Amino acid sequence: MSNVEINAEELEYDIQNKIPLLILDLRDASNFMKGHIEGSANAKFSSEQQKQAVMSRLPRDQKIVLIDENGTESSQNANMLARFGFNAHYLKEGLKSWKKHLVKSSQETALSNENLWNSLKNNEDVFLLDVREPMEFAEFKIPGAVNVPLSELFTEKGADQIPKNKKIVTICSHGNRSMVATFALAQKGLESTSLEGGMSRWNQVLNAQTAVKQDDLIIIQVEKVGKGCLSHIVGSNGEAMVIDPTYPPAKYVEFAEKEGLKITKVIDTHQHADHVSAAKELAKMTSAELYFSAREEYSVEHKKAHDGESIPVGNKQIRVMHTPGHTAGSMTYVVDEVYAFVGDTLFVESIGRPDLRDKAEEFAFELHETLHNKLLNLPPDAKIFPTHHGEGVQPTENGIFYTTPKMAKQLSLLDLSKEDFVKKVVSMATPRPMNYSMVIKVNKGTIPIMEEQVPDLEMGPNRCSVQ
Ligand SMILES: [Fe+2]
Structure with missing residues (x-):
């Protein structure tokens, strides 16, 4: 393996003669950015696992030259790659031996x-x-x-x-x-x-925007940008309730604090199947009271939200309304009768899918009842905030996703008789979200989860609406 080592003259010769080379610079990104050999790339790994994953993807038919400050780490890695059959080399004595000019990066690596x-x-x-x-x-x-x-x-x-x-x-x-x-x-x-x-x-980026600011009431919509999940912070008089939080939960604390709010209550509209709920974790983190629908089973300690009751948040009373259809236990939370958090029952572009629990027909029947006799009975301009938006759906206004009973009445599915609605909705088979049965178990609290496992479990688009 004597030819694993090359000197600065040999490298310069290869570069000048445009021999195809992959020059990988193993130094820290900041040193690389300050000055590196032209045509080289930064190969700084965050873990041994990443190093192996990246190295296994290198092309075997190309000459690879590893570079570091003095030729130590690069020598070990080049020898390892050579043992695995790569055409790998390292620059003897590293960048110390390179007397030619170095170039600066114009962007982060x-x-x-x-x-x-x-x-x-x-x-x-x-x-x-x-x-x-x-x-x-x-x-x-x-x-x-x-x-x-x-x-x-x-x-x-x-x-x-x-x-x-x-x-x-x-x-x-x-x-x-x-x-x-x-x-x-x-x-x-x-x-x-x-x-x-x-x-x-990318799936874990949360973006917060103020949806409503009126007297003492503030509603912040938090979007999980990569997946289109929406959650909401309802604040009044320094206190806040978070509805349907997603990972990472610490962001909600940051968003609430910015508005001078302390999170005292955390609640889910229903047991989610397409994303991991951060309700349990956020409640623990903030010592807030954790609520779930009284009509669903959970194996963690929580308070039950019952149909018809009111939950106080600051100066507001949040009305709990049972709105089954997407799931049997789905609840809607209503503020001042003009703001409603409906979970996956009604979306900007569609309605919730009723088939995730294998009882599509029964659920579709209930969904029709819920939509026509409960949600569409709210005032025509009431803002209805869903828990998702589909791919490519544009915000309704100023970056905020919501619908109203007036807008929802334009959806063709809501024009159908109950029988036709049930037939149509049941026939609209949509692929299920990836890992959905596992996600349900995690959200129930029967399987514990570490925060770092969440991104992979949630990989993929949300699929809670009928499309
Ligand atoms: Fe859902």
Whole structure:
């Protein structure tokens, strides 16, 4: 394995003669950004597991040169790769031996889910390059992303699809393939940034916006951007109730504190099947009272929310209304008779799917009752806040998703007789959310979960509405 080591002259010769090379710089991102060999990419790993995942994805038919400060770590890694059959090398004595000029990075080598969200929110011109396989991409993606699978990026054809004048963010499921994509792009002379944790972390971004501010009442809508889950903070007189919180729960504390609110109550509208509820965790974190529907089973200690009762929050009384159909125990919470939190019973674009508990017909019947005799009886302009919005559904107003009885009456499904409604809804088979039976068990409290397991369990789009 004597040829694993190369010196600065040999490397310079290869670069000048345009020999295809993957030059991977193992130093910290900040040192890399301050100055690196032109055409190299930063390969700093957050864990041994990530290092192995990334290295196993390197192409076997290309010459790989590892670089660090002095040739120690790079030597070990190059020898390991060579043992596994890669054409791997390292620069003898590292960057210390490199006398030619170094280039600075114009962008970070990796970015967090929140930073990507901030740049998209600010309409920055970012090219989202999703390097997963087409099947994965079709299932679930960031709107606007372009799909070029990783293997194609190493070819001429794949690289031709990449713009030269935009900030490129590479995306995959967990942030490993996207890092290898930055290597492929660097080889082509393009800088890029890898989304840390990939789609699995992207799924966990929470964005808060004020939906209602009136006298003493504030309603904050929190959107789980990647999945379209919506949850709400209802505040009054310094106190707040959180409805349908999702992970990560600490964000709700931050959002509430910003408005001078202390979370004293946490409640779910129903037992969710498509995302992990953070209600238990948030209640524990804030010592708030935890409520669940009195008509559902939970194996954790909680207070029961009964049909017709009122739960006080600050100066407000929140009315509990049983609205079965999506699930048998679904509850709607009503504030001042003009703001309603309906869970997955009614959406901006559709109605809740009644089939997740295998009793589609019975549930569809109840859903018709709930919609026509309860929700549509609220004042015509009452704001009805759902717990999801479908892919591609635009906010109703100022970034906020809501519907009203007046708007909901335009949905063609709500024009049908009860018999036709049941027939139609039962026939509309939608694929079930990924992992839904496991998610239900976690939300019931029968299976414990660690926060770091949540992103993978929730992977995929939400599928609680009829489409
Ligand atoms: Fe649901």
